[in-house]
Amino acid sequence: MTRTAGAPTGQAHGSTAVTRSSSADAGQPRRRRRIGWPAVLAGLAILCVLTVTATVLRANGTLDAMEQAGTETSDAQEVTLGYFGNLTHGPALAGVEQGYFEQALGETELNTQVFNTGPTTIEAMNSGEVDIAFMGPNPAINSFVQSGGESVTIVAGATSGGAQFIVSNDVAGPDDLAGRTFATPDFGGTQDVALRVWLQDQGYEVDTGSPDSVSITPMPSGQALQTFRQGAIDGFWGPQPWATRMTQEEGGQVLVDERDLWPDGRYPTTVLAVRTDFLQQHPQTVEKILTGLEDSVDYLNTADQDQVIETLNTGFENARTEPLDPETIAGSLEAMEWTTDPMESTYATLLENGVQAGTTQEASLDGFVDDSLINTVRENRGMDPVGGEISAAVLPATGSREDAA
Template sequence: MKKAIILFVLSLTLGLLTACGNNSSSAETGQTVRIGYFPNINHVPAMVAKAEGFYQEQLGDDITIKYQTFADGGAFMNALKTGEIEAGLVGPGPAMNHYSNGTDVKIIGAGSTGGTVIMARNGSNIENLEDIKGKTFITPRVGCTHDVQFETYMKENGITSERIGGEMVHTTGKPATYESMFESGKVDVAVAPEPWASVLQLEADAEPIIDETEVSFGTTLPASVLATSGDLIEENPELVQSIVDAHKQATTYINENPEEAKTLAINEIAEVTGQELSKEVMDLAWDNIGFTYKVDAETIQAFGDSSYDLEFLKEEPDFSDLIDTQFIEE
């Protein structure tokens, strides 16, 4: 009887120790939070937050942080919709378009402003807006932020794309390929997010024909926004707040340490795209960008109205419930 009791106690003790070991392993594994962004200068806050460990600092050591880069907003939004990522930086255009089509997305902060420059290929004989008629222009994706900015500006000047009965020919492609597209003569105009506009200017002898302050919504529209899902906000607002806090921390770092941020951006873009930008390119591009986490809701609504006018959206948008500023308010 005594032997049986000893064996029972020993078994119970081992069981408790095993259970404690499992709990410890679970705590070490923890939750995984996946952050998405693009390898361009408008998304530098995500690069800085990654490199400086701000996400890890704000989320805690029991959280595993993973990062995923995207070539365009459609791919990012699909990843958010299917739960492949929890949050990240994307252009406002894709966020608005997918929200209008029923995707559960919330804009919880801004990432940057500016950075969209319209470049003409050397040899395209484009000297003014009228010369763009009949020419081929390239954007990262149909209806993306940069596309809407350019087509809004052109429509205000009486010129539209073939998609809506006009004369401009539209094609799409990754910004990192724009230089080769210019060299081959396949496109005449590039609607280029920085730093690719500066690459074209310095390395392909291209000319800016519409700068970042002139193009529609150029200085007021967030060039990138911090987005997540409404479900995550409802289920884990503390997690969302930590993500926003890391983003704010990165934005402050960028504005206080621009040279260090430029170096981080050069290294990250090289790692993702295989293209190492020169310091000269980065310096030129940096002058066309501003970094802020505050969202201008009125501009986003005006941008959405223009997207509808250009027929990228099927229904007139109402973005009053798209933006959630509770996490960025001081």
């Protein structure tokens, strides 16, 4: 059974520690046992031996392997999947509407939650309300860094491309942005970081209040469309379909297509992240979700476009998002690619961008991406593997996306 719930309340659940004592000992004075020095020294010697042994085993990986081997895994009884009512979350929308996730999960119950931003999705994952979710890569990077690599793991991609910088028709070009105000979907989100870094690379100050500064106001994409229509903002760096709507409906112009900033025009817009503890406990369930994801991506890439548009619009309605004009969806799809490739080689640059934008800090990304399960699914289908080595080093601030390829 699939049920769609609203955004989480964010309430924390307290816990109470209870200490129990045997009733036979109640009211009886305790006897203190004296421990002689020989026993103490012997205990310390044993402790030292155990510590040295554990250190050696940890150093050569044996202890980690022993601990991993002792971890019991199982199918989860239920799984909660998070996603947005955005076109760039098309694989999530189609997977839910076409029943691919439910079919792949079998007896595991599927629950869904719809979100508007990556940071709120991460908050729900950290609280345990959501197990696996579609989101932009930067909120996932922020969570991974802040948790010391313990919070989430990227297990697949979903969408590449689709983000554009749309400006009003009175903007003459990149040199005509000083003193203007632009919007992004949310602070620290993937498009927000992209805009901040691009503006800095163009020589603009951001949110300093000086005459040459550019202001950025995060707001939901739907609100940005209305605000752009009213002339209260000069543009928006955001995902589809909002970028296409601003050009088709409001006369905006594309100042930057983010595909032009990346080698071969490919970069992750939407990825699939899972709580790391859930992945460790229920890898079978995650693999089943990935099976449904491959089915969904295959459907989006091969089905008749009219059928795809109908499915996406049904998904929008069920996600409490306004259905779109078929022409808008068709135009948006030209700027996007559906793919389960997480594009692992791009994350060092995405992290460096976040550091430059001031939304995250330098850190190692070792363990952030695990493409083993999606490649198992692909191998079972006779498909080529995805992924590649990820660099743990952070690029220098002067590095470019082309340098990171």
